[in-house]
Amino acid sequence: MQGTIDGFSYGIVTPLTAFLMACLGSALGLRCTTRSVRNARSFKAGWLALGSAAIGSGIWTMHFIAMIGFTVDEVSITYDPPITFASLGVAIVMVGIGIFIVGHRGATPMALVTGGTITGLGVASMHYLGMAGMRLPGTLAYDTVTVTLSVVIAVVAATAALWAAVSIHGFLASLGASLVMGVAVTGMHYTGMAAVSVHLHGSAGTARAGESAASLLLPMLIGPLVFLIVAGVVVMFDPLLVMGEPERERRSGRVSVPVSGLPDAGPRRTSGAGAADAGAQAWGPAPGDPGPGARREPRSPYYDGW
Secondary structure: OEOOEEOOOOOOHHHHHHHHHHHHHHHHHHHHHHHHHHOOOOOHHHHHHHHHHHHHHHHHHHHHHHHHOOEEOOEOOEEOHHHHHHHHHHHHHHHHHHHHHHHHHOOOHHHHHHHHHHHHHHHHHHHHHHHHOEEOOEEEEEOHHHHHHHHHHHHHHHHHHHHHHHHOOOHHHHHHHHHHHHHHHHHHHHHHHHOEEEEEOOOOOOOOOOEEHHHHHHHHHHHHHHHHHHHHHHHHOOHHHHOOHHHHHHHHOOOOOOOOOOOOOOOOOOOOHHHHHHHHHOOOOOOOOOOOOOOOOOOOOOOOOO
16 A cells, blocks of 8 residues: 655745755854864864764754654654664764864865765665655555755765865855755655655554654753754854954954064163163264265164154
8 A cells, every 4th residue: 555645744944944954054054064164173083073963963863853854644653763773873974084184184176076975875774764754554665766866966065065164264155055055955855755665555544662752852852952043142142153253353353474674673661761871872974874965863872762
């Protein structure tokens, strides 16, 4: 018996919320990656780890918010807790491997292709591992072509996001890249869901033992959401993450390069006996002064050289 699938049982609410979570996680992760790449003196490993966790948590949260709206009319759906939790770990670890490769190797073609492929496969693995945690009286079948397309979308989106993290400097440009990544990740999810068909065992019945969608998914979403909020606070209070180093220096009026041609005079003493002695030694003609016929003002014994 073929099950009747509804992926939008709550209308536009679940897709829109899932998209926003994907954008939030991508934005935080990309800014953390940018922070580590553009500031070699910072705690690189810590920023990369925070970026990995932000992207992984954002994508996982997106997936299961979208899954709240997924129903099969004839049966109820439950979820296996260990597999569902494992999908979160897979997302963070696989995304982390890709981010660490690009974070330490830079935007070289080999690093981007390797890191983007690993990160994209991590996103796809999280999706299909999370689907494997579903429990219902039937089996899930997938269309091979559509599954392949979803994996390709994930890899391309991940590669583009990693390139943006190490190549785009401004905050608004990074925000735009995060929106693009959010569209790509959400599109990958619903492309993968379009590949699903449900074959029920006999007539409609009840699901196998497990947690209900509401009792498992909603409490589990609290942890990643709190983490994303905390990561957002970290980003907001770090000006390098918000504006980037060049913008911060321009707004603060500082120049990061020394002015050539100015000698290092060292510490000056502008008062006291030392200043008077130095001024007395400079009394009279000085090297480079005009010739004897030129008019010049006498220097004070307290002349400090400025």
